[in-house]
Amino acid sequence: MLFIFPLIFLTSFFVACREVVKGNLQGILVFFIFGLSMYTTAMSVAFLLGLKDFIPIFQYFKEVLVLSVLFLNIISLQYRPRLHLIDYAILAFLGYxxxxxxxxxxxxxxVNRLMAFKSTSFFVVIYFTGRLMDIKAVYVSKYFNFIALLTIAAGCVVLTEVIFNQHLQSKTGFAEYVYYFFNFEPGGDFGLSWTFQSEGGYKRFASFFANPLEHASATLLALAVIIALFNREDNKFKPNGVGMLALGASFLSIVFALSRAPFVSYFVIIYVYALITKKKYITYTVHAILGTGALYFIYLFTAFGVQKGGITEVIMNTIDFSNPSSVGHLLEWAEGLMAMIEKPLGLGLGTSGRVAGSLGENVGGENQYIIIGVQAGIIALFLYLWIYIMLIKTSLKWLPHLHGREKKVCMAVLLIKVGFFIPLLTSEVESSSYISYVNWFLCGLLMSIIMKPQTEQLYPANND
Known part of the structure; x- marks a missing residue:
């Protein structure tokens, strides 16, 4: 049964290629959603099946497809699009x-600098792939529904993992694949990596994603998309049966991924959605839940104390940053900040993040912002933060003025960016192909929506 993962990966790639060749460039999203979500699992199973010689070819499918679609977008342009300040900032980040x-x-x-550059800056290519695409050519609801279906599938897999109390990755050859290609030795009590376990001996499940952190972050993206998909023009949230199943699956995923930052962000997304759509019953409910939860945990700590190995110990140690994971984050942050203070222009590409980790020379990882700052300095970090904040600000500004598919894209981008802000403090979210590709493609698509009227004003003769 495991062969289904590389089969889905390859099928989604060839389906996307077929659509692109036919001129239906939006078909690339089929591969983004179904191929990249289970990318690591597909590669692990391929390795397990003895296809390790083909894996280096499979690994570049995503870059080749994105560059091809970007090229086709460029040559099919009828006129030069007018650029937004965000576009210039993103190009500046790439150039810098x-x-x-x-x-x-x-x-x-x-070579290592080039690999680190791709890891750090390839999102620019993905962004402009969406930026140069016409929103009229993208069936937004169709692909958002695909993400909802993917979320249900992820929930079913994680439920199976929980029932049998076994990680899917323990059967897929994950540890062997990661060690062979990325030089990461297996760690933790389950022979995978430390990210698959939490304090107190609790298992963290990844479904068919690369690890529990990616699973949790993908769930945040799914929640944002589901909300955007079923939010009506009057800002009433009316999910159908698939939507309700997807919401339930997303909650199941965020619980059993057992990742603290994404778990908080899950409810931040709901809360921000309630604020921008003026749903007071949701905001009041969130306030009531937070208050009740705080009182409940105060009662637990007062009545029973922090019981060793219990969930109260995990929560308390998280709050006071005394658990090993939190201490590890603090140490990594401190190391990264000190490196930026000593070298404000950066230590060079490949000194922090995923590439540096595979080389065993990581400085201040586990924080997307610090990873950028350590490698390319405070100027690159400032550009990245400015882009991030401006995308949130621009989404908030335009959301009341957009309708239909355009509003869905705007809502999704806003909630994704809000939801990822906290997880970016504790992980290198951009290293996940699925999350980064879908996220930045939608950001580019949003800016295409916003700037299209201004571009058409410059070239009225080309506006049919």
Whole structure:
């Protein structure tokens, strides 16, 4: 049965390629959603089945497809699109970080710097793939429904994992694949990696995603998309049967991924949605739940104390940052901040993040912002933060003025960016292909929506 994962990966890729060749460029989203969500699991099973020689080819499917669609978008342009300040900032980030590839900054060789550059800045290519696409050519509801269906599938897998108390990754050859290709040795009590377990011996489940952190972050993206999909023009939330199942599956996923930052962000997304749509009953409910929860845990701590190995210990140690995971985050943050203070222009690409981790020379990882700052300095970090904040601000500004599919995209981008802000503090979210590709493609699509009227004003003769 495990062969189904590489089969889905390959099928989604060839279906996307077929659509792109036919001129239906939106078909790339089929691969983003179904192929990239289970990318690591598909590669692990392929490795297990003895296809390790083909894996390096499979690994570049995503980049080749994105670059191809971007190229087709560019050559099919009838006129030069008018750029937004966010577009210029994103291009500036790409150009600035590319300087760190060319110049011999840091101890990494050119190839490692190039790999780190791709990991850090390829989101720009994905962004402009969406930015140069016409919203009229994208069936938004169709692909948002695909994400809802994917969420249900992820929930079914994680429920199976919980029932049998066994990680899917223990059967897929995950540990062997990661060690062979990325030089990460198995760790933790379950022979996978430390991310698959939590304090107190609790298992953290990843469904068919790369790890529990990616599973949790993907759930945040799914929640934002589900809300945007079923939010009506009058801002009433009316999910159908699939929507209700997807919401239930998302809650199941966020609970059993057992990742603290995404768990908080899950409710932040709901709360922000309630605020922007003026749903007072949701905001009051959230306030009541928070208050009741706080009183309940105060009662637990007062009546029973912090019981060793219990859930109260996990919660208390999280609050006071005394558990190993939180201490690890603090140490990594401190190391990264000190590196930025000592070298404000950065230590060079490949000194922090996923590439550095595979080389065993990581400085201040486990924080997307710090990873960028350590490698390319405070200028690159400022650009990234400015882009991030401006996307939230722009989404808030335009949401009341958009309708239909355009409003769905705007709502999704707003909630995704709000939801990811906290997890970015504790993980390298951009290293997940599925999350990064879907996230930045939608951001580009939103800016295409916003700037299209201004572009058409410049070229009225080309506006049919």
């Amino acid at each position: 970080t590319f300087i760190y590839v060319i110049l011999p900054i840091g101890e990494q060789g050119f």
